[in-house]
């Protein structure tokens with residue numbers, strides 16, 4: 416079998432998290448009764464005039480800057496003309512051209528499995544409006560719901576020829592992109608609700624061949640997993656087709672989640688001619704340099720930059736840094752704890768274990784919980800200065816999680832300070848030895864493994880309050896006597 420090289424282009428649509436639609440004041444939301452969030456403008460009735468949503472334009476500009484794009488300082492909207500029932504106007508407002516989209520010629524760096532970085536070139540980030548949704552009616556026939564029609568939609572397209580070469584990179588690209596959109600607060604990123612949609616196009620060619628192979632486009636991918644599985648499936652299917660001496664067809668294929676297989680939807684015999692032309696109802700968008708620079712200055716630190724900083728400045732592992740930065744609020748919580756004097760690794764451990772578990776069990780986010788960064792720092796200091804041990808800290812943290820009270824107060828109220836008085840511990844060690852004389856004898860006749868049992872008994876007698884290291888030392892000393 417020849418060696419094949421896959422190429423994967425990614426077309427991602429993100430519904431913008433604006434309150435209202437792109438050209439009217441209808442609210443943007445998911446679901447609801449069909450055709451309840453519509454007006455003459457988004458239904459495209461004659462005599463209406465669209466007014467662009469400024470917030471949506473700003474979101475696309477900020478995303479473009481975060482994706483290292485050039486900005487079109489003068490950018491126009493075009494009409495993309497085609498007939499389909501989900502498109503009430505008979506055209507979709509979109510942006511056409513090489514340097515006309517709000518953002519163009521950018522890139523996104525993704526981490527590779529070998530620990531390096533791969534740069535994925537992006538050709539355009541443009542603004543358009545979403546279509547309505549066709550639906551099958553229970554009584555038979557089809558209906559159309561225009562609630563989604565006119566929702567601001569951002570399209571992000573990778574450059575040609577594609578840099579992405581396998582399913583893993585395709586998934587990684589989408590994950591990084593989604594994280595950036597969430598950090599920017601421009602999209603809720605819900606693939607299962609369709610607010611983030613990905614249509615990869617896939618082709619394979621024999622290694623060394625200059626020309627790219629015929630590509631197929633995949634639709635209906637509603638999770639990272641399906642993107643990864645779908646791209647992997649298409650690569651294998653196309654290679655098998657070529658190996659059989661057959662041709663790969665240029666077609667749009669759907670993804671069947673249950674069967675984990677793609678199926679043909681429609682052939683693409685020629686590129687559609689959409690007769691793009693500038694929308695005469697919409698004036699060109701013209702931006703001042705100072706406005707763009709102010710947007711650039713207001714960008715948050717992005718996930719990959721955070722990961723690098725956590726590794727280099729705070730000494731965290733790639734894994735820890737990745738978990739902390741996966742969610743922006745989580746990263747901010749961590750950074751606030753560090754600003755309050757918390758030790759990076761210790762705070763990270765508490766957040767990613769006990770805190771994450773309690774949040775998960777309660778089904779809430781860090782911001783919704785009663786625990787503050789200060790609580791975690793206080794807790795780690797109580798452990799560090801020997802006031803409490805690790806086991807007590809877990810209980811105190813659980814209590815702080817429930818009540819929102821600060822750890823120092825809980826420790827005081829419970830009288831739950833750690834037992835560090837050697838004399839006191841020695842008394843308990845003696846009583847444990849007396850109650851377990853045969854174990855002590857075993858140890859002294861060479862079975863040193865039983866020491867753990869004795870240490871455990873002492874800890875139990877103190878209800879877990881004794882300093883564990885101290886107990887270890889005292890028990891060892893007494894056994895050697």
Ligand SMILES: [Zn+2]
Pocket residue numbers: 436439440441452453454455456457458565
């Ligand atoms: Zn409307």
